[in-house]
Amino acid sequence: MTALDLAIDATFERRLDHDLSCLPCFGGAVERRHAPLLPRDFVLAANYLKSFPQHGFTLDNTIQPDEQYLLSPTCCYPVFHAMRGTTHAETTLITHKNLCFRCEEYYETGTRQISYMMREYIMLSPDLDRINAWIEDVKTEVATYLTSLGVKVEVEIATDPFFNANDYKQKFQRDQNLKSEFVVNGVACGSVNLHLRAFAKACAIESDDGAPMYTACFGLGYDRIYHQFLLAQQADAPATLEPAE
Template sequence: MSATTDILTPAAGLHALGSEATALMRLLDDTFESWGVEAGADAVTMPPLLPAADLARLDYYENFPHQAVVAAPLDLERTSSSPFCCDTGCFPCDALLPAALGLPSAACYAVYLENRNRRLPGDTLVTVCSWCFRQEARYEGLRRQLSFRMREIVAIGSKEHADEHLRTFTERITAFAAALDLPLRREAACDPFYDKGGAKAVLQRLVPVKHEFLFEDLAIASVNTHRNFFGDRCSITLESTGGPAFTSCVAFGLERWLSALVRRHGGWDEAATAVVRARSVH
């Protein structure tokens, strides 16, 4: 199939991948997962849904209301009087029970929640690939989707451990992109929900907490430090200090990598060949 026809049944930010696209996705994810495992990360699996109450405790709905997607089961006592509407393609709100489940926009939230109320004996790394969900003003092919897969490598421990994690993987992403002949630029990013004149935005400009790696105008990877925010909110503490753990993460938007590689190399076969070649020298 061509690079265009191997992306199947697009609808409202939802895409199925054909065999060639799926093979390239697996090759990329295997590459990024292996980086984490080689660094000592435990490979884990996390659920794609999380309790909305847990995400709310992490300020998720305060910070990212424009991206938030929630899920609710049907209220079986009301569906007969409020049935599915074929004209709108929706169940009416009064046919639903309260939305107590959240669909997170990043894979790392589940890692922090899984480690809450734990005292860690030392520094740790975890790698996870999860479905993520973001409401967007518009959707665009594999570049911007409602649901997508994100591979993350997450560091939990001392400040030095979290900082070194980002330094190491910044170098690794840069070298891999060069081997792929994929020109990326690294830019500091402020979270879009902050008022540009607010104190948090000023702090982020002085000491950036997020750097993105962009191909053209598309961010396909990022390195993020959270300081001790998640350690404090999730009560993740360190035996060595008794204080909250520091965290950082490296994230790869897999579908966005597909989009960038096919655009750069012209097709699925050419993109896969580039990845295999880059893996052999990187």
């Protein structure tokens, strides 16, 4: 396979879609579809390029220089872009699957890809306790599900790969325990992230009382988890017997 290929198998992709939708923590999620493309002046896209310039893929047009975009590095950004300026009376759970893009120093199938398939679940709520309870349910239920696939998963506190290692946001993220990763054989195959009110405030997503909503998201990298599934299957396969001489 090359950097232009996906690792995920279509049958396994459908299996993941179905199995995740059956987990209680993801019950009732509303499916949304958006293009994996963001205006570069969208606040989350602009902030991403400031914090992770090493990963961003940007597009422009030589004829129309004002047409400038970022290929989305996550599934949740297009959802937040579409929900700008909206008001919500109650807790909302959304799911979105799409291709994501990140520039990498090297390519390795199923581990480090330029383009990859991801599904995310995004919760918005006026109640921080509801968000925190959901995050704990996600950690437990997703870890149990991934274990049922035959992979050995650890849930670990993590931070994002900020370009500036001294960025205050990285320290805040770690100190506040805002990010946890689902790690298999040293590879982060998924993560759950608490945004507090930062994303909703940036996108003017509010509750009925006018306050920014609390938000969190869970994302699973389909290519990575499929690769780890195949490795586990190979490890469990009985060794081939050599013919006696």
